[in-house]
Amino acid sequence: MRFLATCVWGAFLCSCSDPGTLGASQMERRELGMIDYGRTGESVAPYYVVRPASAAELSVVVVEAHRLKKKLRIRGRGHSMNQSSLPRKGEISLDTSGLNYYEFDSPGTVRVGAGVPMTDIDELVRGYGMSLPVLNDGGRGPSLGGYVAAGGIGRGATVHGGFWANVLQLVVVSGSGEILVIDRTDPLFPWFFGSMGRLGVVAEARLQLVAENQVTQPYPVGASGRIDVRSASARVDADENxxxxxxxxxxxxxxxxxxxxxxxxxxxxxxxxxxxxxxxxxxxxxxxxxxxxxxxxxxxxxxxxxxxxxxxxxxxxxxxxxxxxxxxxxxxxxxxxxxxxxxxxxxxxxxxxxxxxxxxxxxxxxxxxxxxxxxxxxx
Ligand SMILES: Cc1cc2nc3c(=O)[nH]c(=O)nc-3n(C[C@H](O)[C@H](O)[C@H](O)COP(=O)(O)OP(=O)(O)OC[C@H]3O[C@@H](n4cnc5c(N)ncnc54)[C@H](O)[C@@H]3O)c2cc1C
CATH class of the missing domain: 3.30.70.260 (ACT domain)
Known part of the structure; x- marks a missing residue:
């Protein structure tokens, strides 16, 4: 496990004691009820929402939350059935949709922010003649981080194993705000799969890719950018039954x-x-x-x-x-x-x-x- 930084302080940091004013664009107070796919419960108002855009910003959020004696409730796309992403009264909902970056920096792999839906990652890499070995069923469901937090099974697992067998590296922000880079050979690595956000916030992952049949496209080395995931993540389209x-x-x-x-x-x-x-x-x-x-x-x-x-x-x-x-x-x-x-x-x-x-x-x-x-x- 490599230790990148204990915390990164910068413009993002605010010394106010009310999280409602913690950098106006980063922290919003909310009253509206938030639900998840299961619809067995609702968030409790008031709560706050913060949307960091990098592991460094995430680290600041975690450190600040602790300093303000606030709890963080991590929220991917709300596609779980058990209220686990719903903020309780006074908590900070950590919206991961700002972690939406990607980079093709090493052949056969892609580095992606944890807020990107799994299906969007697959669509992205398919544009370059590759695909994800394991993918969720049921359409535009979980985010990358949510899929890790659940464990990750689905299409392709019969051949390639669970999602845990197809991730090469995780970048995680611990509850102390440390940015940890965890390779798949690290004994800690498998414990993050199915850990429900209790061991750290997954900020990004390096994913193994497979080449599509007959495709001879070159690896798009250096291609990078952000994927707009926000519009879809705000809604939870579910058949409530x-x-x-x-x-x-x-x-x-x-x-x-x-x-x-x-x-x-x-x-x-x-x-x-x-x-x-x-x-x-x-x-x-x-x-x-x-x-x-x-x-x-x-x-x-x-x-x-x-x-x-x-x-x-x-x-x-x-x-x-x-x-x-x-x-x-x-x-x-x-x-x-x-x-x-x-x-x-x-x-x-x-x-x-x-x-x-x-x-x-x-x-x-x-x-x-x-x-x-x-x-x-x-x-
Ligand atoms: C239509 C549909 C299809 C599905 N198909 C499959 C499938 O084929 N295979 C499968 O395995 N699962 C499947 N699921 C379940 C889904 O993978 C999990 O519920 C997953 O946790 C949802 O991801 P999310 O981004 O919506 O997370 P949320 O529902 O927002 O959160 C779920 C849990 O993960 C935590 N979490 C979210 N993001 C992070 C993060 N970045 N770091 C740490 N913790 C985090 C949250 O705090 C919460 O505890 C499906 C769900 C739906 C609704």
Missing amino acids: LFWLTVFAPVVDRKRLRERLESLMARHSESANFTEIYEYRIASADVVAPLVYPEPGEFAAMGVWGSVRPGGERFRKLFALSDAIDHLLREEPGWRRYVQTEAVRPSFDHLEYFGPRVGPVFALLESSLDPHQVLNPRN
């Missing part, structure tokens, strides 16, 4: 997992209109992300999805489904679920869920990288 719940399991358990999901669907048919069970495999990789699925080797991702039946009590029905998955996992301790992004109750205990092997290490990393609990504090 849509849900999906994913279980990760060893490949040998696939048959049993499918049977158990079918039985769950039968028991909850009054709560939801289910579509067919989805399934794909996540290829074995040299990097294992302990917070997503702690066992080495290939694993299966299988889940139920559909829409909660209309007619009131949406939350009760949704959380009943989520509880049913939790119950399943209690009976199958080797199985995991995608807690980082899907609907879990606000009271969900992540450390207990991670279990005695992973939970204590995560807690230790949290206390060393964010000693003052400035970032995404627990409720």
Whole structure:
């Protein structure tokens, strides 16, 4: 891990004690309700919004937030289902959409700011005859930083492994404002995937690219710029009844997992209109992300999805489904679920869920990288 700077003070820094006046263009007070894709809750007013445009600015924001005794709630594109990006009363919503830069500075890779939607990165590199090995399903969903915070599975993972296997380097700002450059060989690296913004704010990443078939375009060395992501990130277009719940399991358990999901669907048919069970495999990789699925080797991702039946009590029905998955996992301790992004109750205990092997290490990393609990504090 390389240590770049403890904090970068500059014009961005303001000595005011009210964050509402902390550099007028950087910090805004908001009353309007903010939601996420799951729509199970809302932000609590008043809160503040800040939109740094570089890792250096981000570092200043984190340091200043701590000095002002304010908590930061990191917000990518609000495409999670569990209220994790919604600012609580008095918190500062850290909008990552200003981290929208890119640079092609090393063949076969691209360096991108964490606020850019994954699909926009793919579109950018496709213009040069390359593509992202792993990409989310479901259209213009997560930002790069949000995808890391969740873990990252999707198209291409069956061949290339999870997102963690396709990132070469992360630049992260810790809860103390330190700018950390973390290579994929660093033991800390895999812990950021699925860490829900609790170990640091992802500022940028260097991504592995694959060449598209038949394309012989030269690598666009030196090409750089910014991608306008703001207009789309302000809105969360969601079918409010849509849900999906994913279980990760060893490949040998696939048959049993499918049977158990079918039985769950039968028991909850009054709560939801289910579509067919989805399934794909996540290829074995040299990097294992302990917070997503702690066992080495290939694993299966299988889940139920559909829409909660209309007619009131949406939350009760949704959380009943989520509880049913939790119950399943209690009976199958080797199985995991995608807690980082899907609907879990606000009271969900992540450390207990991670279990005695992973939970204590995560807690230790949290206390060393964010000693003052400035970032995404627990409720
Ligand atoms: C339509 C749709 C399709 C999806 N498809 C897939 C898929 O195929 N595969 C998959 O794995 N997931 C998928 N997801 C889930 C998605 O990847 C996660 O919910 C992801 O966290 C959302 O990213 P976001 O930028 O919207 O983050 P937000 O929802 O804004 O935030 C989610 C969490 O990440 C934290 N966070 C956000 N940015 C950062 C950052 N820069 N640094 C640190 N923490 C940060 C937030 O604080 C919060 O805790 C999908 C979601 C939707 C709505």
